[in-house]
Amino acid sequence: MAAWPKEPRLIGTKVPRLDGLAKASGKAKYPSDVRPEGTLFGVVLYSPHANATVKSIDTAAAEKMPGVKGIVVIAGQGKKLRFQGDDIAIVAAETEEQARDAVRAIKVDYEVLPHCVTESQSMDEKAPQVFDGGNVRKARAIVKGKPEEALEKADVVVEGTYSLPVITHVCLEPHGLTAQAEGSSKITAWASTQAVTVVAGELAGSFNISPADVTVLTEVMGGGFGSKFGADIWGRTAAELSKKCGGRPVKVFLDRAQEHLAAGNRPSATGHVKLGASKDGKLVAMIAETYGTGGVRGGSNFPLPYVYDLKNSSRAHAEVSVNAGGARAMRAPGHPQGCAIMEAALDDLAAKLGMDPVEIRVKNLAEVDNVRGGRQGETINRTPMYEAQLKLGAELIGWRDKYKPRGENGKGVVKRGLGVALHQWGGGGAADKQVSCTINPDGSVEIKSATQDIGTGARTILAMITAEVLGLKPTDIKSNIGNSTFPPGQSSGGSTTTPSMSPPCLAAATQARAAFFNKIAPALSTDAETLSLKDGQVWVNGEPTMSWKDACRKLGMASISETGKFADGLSSVGVGGCQFAEVEVDTETGVVRVKKIVAIQDSGLIIDKLTWESQVYGGVIGGLNYGLFEERVMDPTTGVMLNPDMELYKLAGASDIPEIIVRAYETEEMKNRGVIGVGEPPTIATAAAIANAVANAIGVRVPDWPMSPRNVLNALASKEGKA
């Protein structure tokens, strides 16, 4: 049965990423850097209005402009444009400037319609309809036990409304691709994507050809966070333009404004919550009415209740449509919202009871919270794990010495506070992925799969596993991914890449090793069973006998190539984690500074400690951004986004970063579960922990994220009755 090595040399160590050299020298070619001979530049014309119909569109003048080679109209006469940023047309020209000039020369006559761009605008009875059938779709409440009755009997009840705004992905490399069509039968595309196979399928679909005739290449790419799974309308149009322009490559990448407007966002979330408990802090019931907007696309639902044991609960969610760009998956979809609302309400309850926030959390973990163990059918209880994580985290933040009850953080203007939050995530693997491993007579080793490295370290992890099995160094392995024509590989999303790709990689390398032993044993006058590999040597009966390179020469002309498949017992699903935050709040200016974050995370067996740690740091900073800065601001009057850039859309910089302590919760029991993904979980609890720390510091809940000066000062004013 497949198993991870008991005493690994490489797995679990810190290995720098293999593509780091190319990236640090500026030589790495990102999809937005690739410019094949003859490339034309595509520029998108998009809607300046939140809601409009195209009365007429005239491209005649634009077609005649210098350098223009082709124009494709996406939204022709009579088409509805439902948000600012909605695509209208794409121009391909010899230079970017020429394409921009031509875009400006396209004449569009709009019938501008009334819009609603905020939830409150949209929920108004007289609001214009975003789609026929109403702006608010309310789902029936999901009820467990008898929440109303239980709440009546609760010793203490808190009631509050908490809300998180829409935020956008802000990948540093914009969305886009360069497409080159060979007639109508073949396409090559260099795409900034999280899923080469999905993009290939989409382009194949739009040309009505087989995905095998499409090659999508993503050697490296500049971030996706859930927003870059498809070719998108602009990518499909680039391919169409390439065909129209006689096969010249066409490059279409969005500008930063359209990134914010049209390339995805995380839905907003508002929750009106009643939470009740008995005197000892044991939760008895929760009733929550929530809503959120995913713009024109929906998808605003999120998990609630979250993490904690509630025998009685009722939850009703309403999906609100607005005239704004559609939501896309964003790093742990739904979880940061559910976590923030649950953890805020629980913290408010603890404050009302005068209970310690860590204690109330331990008290409300389910007795049994089983997730999958190492093999099908095995389980593991997450509750003792959460308890151990909370204990460790509390020690590292200095909870015992520093924690003071809410509002008792001194008389000074600047107040310190501590907060904590728990999270959970899946992160399991898909069972239908493959990796091939080839050993060549010159000693080189290549692995291939149609997955990609979006900055996570996937390429390095596959090389480490192969090197582990073959007794080589990770740098000896050519880890060839980011090509849709390779054996089927996993999309980079849902923290599923490593658990999907590691098992077939181990299988491929193990099979290749077995085939290699069979081939070279006769040349070494021995049996295959006597052979092993270590330190770049072939060992016979435990003695180093021949270098790897010399042994490979014995393969003659024929390479060995094996394809590995998924096997049970090497990866698992279901993680928890906890984070603590320490903040300082200036009660005069409302400015929050995070001083320290502690992040404890389990994720089964860790392959590369270095890239694992990087993922957790990055997740925490994502969470800090959601906690303190990020917010899409829409103007109800004009219907446009007021901050579609990287200046007024705030993101943390190097000087906003606190001390961050990252710890892996990696016990033997955890290691035995096999590989689990870590991209998403560490970004969930940060914004919740920060908000709880702010409430602890200033003595009043700031119910609206982000913890910006405006929201903090509003909360302080309401406390003093000035709101």
Next chain:
Amino acid sequence: MSKKIHVSTTVNGESVEFLCEARQSLLEVLRENLSLTGAKEGCNNGNCGACTVMLNGVPVNSCIVLAVEVEGAAIETVEGLACHGHLHPIQKCFLEGAALQCGVCTPGFLVTAKALLDKNPNPSEHDIRFNLANNLCRCTGYDKIVKAVQAAAAELQTR
């Protein structure tokens, strides 16, 4: 079409001449005319730092510098940091210290850090954070970037 303008300059120590339109940015000319794609376009608006290059030793956002402004100037890009195939200590420390993930922001950080260390070989942590504040990164969380610059400063001191 507007008339092209002739510009002569030095890029990474070599004299370079190019023809550009008056409205073209330095970033665009580097990437499109000179095929130096190390500097990246993150925002094209002066806000993210991904396009940072050195102009006469000073770090600038090349997306908001007009190409015609660099007549006679010395430009240094990320491609010029490594010397005869040897990584600059800043590059080495970024690589070994895992200070990069997707890496699109990395060239901007490297150039900004180089400019800082050229001027101030012994910066405090605060100096580093302050000087890197114009460079945004969505992946790493900055911590390892700051540590990498500190490590590079230490290594350069021992030379």
